[in-house]
């Protein structure tokens with residue numbers, strides 16, 4: 001049985017390991033770690049060290065996922081997967097994704113030699129954010145065996161996913177071996193909430209009942225570049241003012257639709273000179289809602305608005321769907337067990353919806369999935385000031401350890 005001080009010590013080690021991994025970045029002075037970038041090797045090395053001290057054999061699969069397996073004494077046992085992602089958005093915080101992987105290691109550390117009637121597969125997914133290739137979940141797709149269809153997707157520099165895998169030193173021919181086979185009993189992902197709810201309610205932990213669906217698109221408005229000084233306003237076909245009308249229309253629609261969020265995270269006017277009317281604008285649109293019909297209705301509405309703006313302003317408007325994930329409910333039975341563990345540890349287990357996407361929405365389409373949220377101070381994430389409280393890390397460790405025990409009792413009773 002882990003004593004109180006050991007939980008505190010493990011929580012401290014968890015945060016220290018996250019800080020070590022935060023230093024593994026493509027950009028000095030900030031945290032940026034995209035799919036299969038060189039610093040990902042260093043991040044894996046930090047995890048290898050802790051895993052080795054637990055007698056776990058860590059490895060990288062052909063999709064660059066970090067993997068470590070704790071085998072049950074029962075060779076025919078099922079497998080519990082515990083994981084999250086190790087890639088980041090640009091100029092990120094230190095905990096989005098990483099915390100869930102390190103918590104898995106700390107949990108196995110707390111377990112010591114305690115036998116479990118199930119194997120535990122720890123996974124640090126290589127790509128969840130979709131930053132480099134515009135398509136997220138490459139790592140978790142490899143785990144469930146659907147990454148093959150992404151191999152020809154190219155990044156801004158024209159390198160494909162397959163080439164990125166080879167550049168990193170992996171054998172894309174072994175991608176199929178990344179697929180987790182055998183009898184998987186479920187997936188647990190621990191993750192910072194990345195929003196304001198738990199902090200507002202003064203709670204350490206949250207129980208996720210569903211993950212909002214999301215649509216991510218690339219949009220383009222095209223007009224005519226021309227001289228900023230000689231072109232009268234009524235003769236312009238300004239792609240940027242057209243795009244701006246759609247950006248504000250998206251914000252207005254989301255503000256007037258309960259539960260809908262709409263974000264234009266990137267907007268690039270071309271040619272991008274102060275004395276040239278933008279002839280072309282590329283922008284992204286990210287739409288999310290807990291109910292698919294609301295999200296899809298909003299998307300149709302905004303694409304219609306975009307067509308109308310183009311007609312009125314003499315522009316063309318095109319769009320490309322880069323990614324669509326439907327709203328994903330967490331597994332009721334596994335989530336109920338996690339809620340029981342939360343309550344046993346003194347935490348309310350009222351369910352909440354995740355506005356952020358997670359690997360659990362991909363893995364949860366194949367195996368039963370459950371998610372535990374940790375409070376996000378300031379509700380801040382995808383930002384260098386993202387943080388987590390040590391007391392909440394300790395609460396997550398105690399709760400997930402109890403969850404593992406409850407799961408063991410359930411497995412033994414099968």
Ligand code: HGY
Nearest residue numbers: 128129355356357358
């Ligand atoms: O964008 C998201 O929802 C997640 O952080 N990948």
Ligand code: MN
Nearest residue numbers: 089096129382
């Ligand atoms: Mn994220």
Ligand code: MN
Nearest residue numbers: 096097357358
């Ligand atoms: Mn994340």
